[in-house]
Amino acid sequence: MDMALILAKANYWGYVILLLIGLYALISKNNLVKKIIGMVIFQTAVILFYITIAVKKGGNIPITPHGKGYVVEAANFMNPLPHVLMLTAIVVGVATLGVALALAIKVYKQYGTLEEDEINAMIREQ
C-alpha cells in the first residue's frame, strides 16, 4: 500500500489499533484494574473515531463569528454534532469508571486479591 494512502487515513489506523489494544486487555488480562484500564482505552478509541469523522480540511473550530449580515458557510467549520455526542460520553465515561473501581475495591475486600483466576479458584472452593 502507498505511504500517502496510509497517512491520509492515519487516524483511522490509530483508532483500530487502540480499539484492539482495549479489546485485548478486556478479554485476556487477569487483573481487574487492568481490565478497567482496557475499558477506558476502548472507549477513548471510539471517541477518537467520532472526532475524526467530524474533521474538515481547513475547517475552523465550531464557534461561529457573529455580526450584522454575516453568513456562516458550513464548509468552513468542523462538524459540531459528533463533538456534542462525545462530550457527554466522556463525562459518563468517568462516572462508569468510578462505579467500576468501586466494584473492584469491593471485590478486593471480599477476596483479598484482584487476580481473576485466584478469585475464580476461591469461588469454586466455597
Next chain:
Amino acid sequence: MKILGWLTVLMCGALLIFNVSEFPDMGDANSPANSKQNLSEYFLKKAYHDTKVPNVVTAVLADYRGYDTMYETAVIFSAGLACFFLLRIFRKKGPKSRFYRHTPTGVTLRIDEGGKLPEESDVFKRIDSIWIPHDNIVRITCRLVVPFIQIFALYVIAHGHYSPGGGFQGGVLLGASIILIAVSNNLRAGIQRMSEKGAALMGSAGVLIYAGTAALCLLLGSQFLNYNALAKLLHIKPVVARYNGILIVEIGVALAVMAVMVWIYYNLSSAGKHDEGL
C-alpha cells in the same frame, strides 16, 4: 484465555483493517457525515440565529439536544448513588488506633482504642495512620491555587456560550478544586469544606434545576425543554430567553457534576469509611 483473546482480537482486527480503506479520507468535506443538507449544517447556520449562542457545541448540547444532556446528568447522578450504595459503611468504629500530631513540638502521639481522644484543634492535629503528609509547601501551594481554580471554573461555566467550556467542564473543575484540598491535606479537610450530605443534596439539586427548568416550560404552555416559554416569565424576547435557559441549565449540570465527582472521590479514597483516606 490468552489464546481466546488473541483470536478475538485478530478476527476483529482483520475485519476492521479490511474496512479501513472504505472510510473517507481525513478531512474530506464531502464525506457522508459532513456532506451538505444534514443536521449539522443546519446547526452551524441557524444556531446563532435561534439562540444567540456563538459556540455551536453549547447551543446543540443544551438546547437542540436537551433531552440527551438531561438524562446524561441523571446518569452521572445515579453513578454517584451507585458508588455510595456499593461502598459506604456506616459503622461508627474507626481504625483501632488514632494518630495525632502536636504541632508546636512535632511529636506524634498514638492513642489506642479506649484511650481519651484529644479535641481537634490547631495544637493537636489528627493525622492518617497510613500516609502522613508533613509537607507545608505542598499544602500551602495547593491552598493558594484552589481559589484561582474555582474562579476559572465559574468563568468556564458562565462563558461557555462564547468559548469552549460549559457546565460539564466547569463542574469538573469545581469538583477538582475540592478534591485537591482533600488530597493535599487529608480527607477530613475536604469533608469539612463539603460534607457528604451537601454533595448528595447538591447533586440532586443540579438534576432538579435541569428538569425543573424543562418542566417549567411545560407549565407555561409550551413543549418540554422549549426555553422560548420562559420569555413570558422573564419579560424578554424569546431568543434571549433561550440564551438564558441554556445558562440556567448549564448551572444545573455544573452543580450535579461537581457534587458527584466529589462524592465518588470520598467513597473511593476511603473505601466507604469517610475517615482516613488518600
Next chain:
Amino acid sequence: MEREWIDVITLAIVIVCAIGAINVKDLLGASILLGAYSFLMCILWAVMGAVDVAFTEATVGAGVSTVFCVAAVFHTTRRTKD
C-alpha cells in the same frame, strides 16, 4: 502539511502510552500512564479542532479519572501478575 505530522506523531505516542498502560507490571504506574494517555489524546483532539471535547478530556480524563484510579489502587494493591 505540518498539521498532519503533528497528528501522526501524537497518535504514535498515544499508542505507545496505551501499550505501556496495559503491559506495565505495577498498577500505580499503569494509572499514571493512563493519565498521560488521556492528556495526549486531549492534545490530539485539540489539534483536530474539537476544542470542547479536548477541554472535557483534559479536566475529566487526565485530571479526575487519574485521581480515581490512584485512590482505588491505594485501597487495593499495586501487585499484578500481568
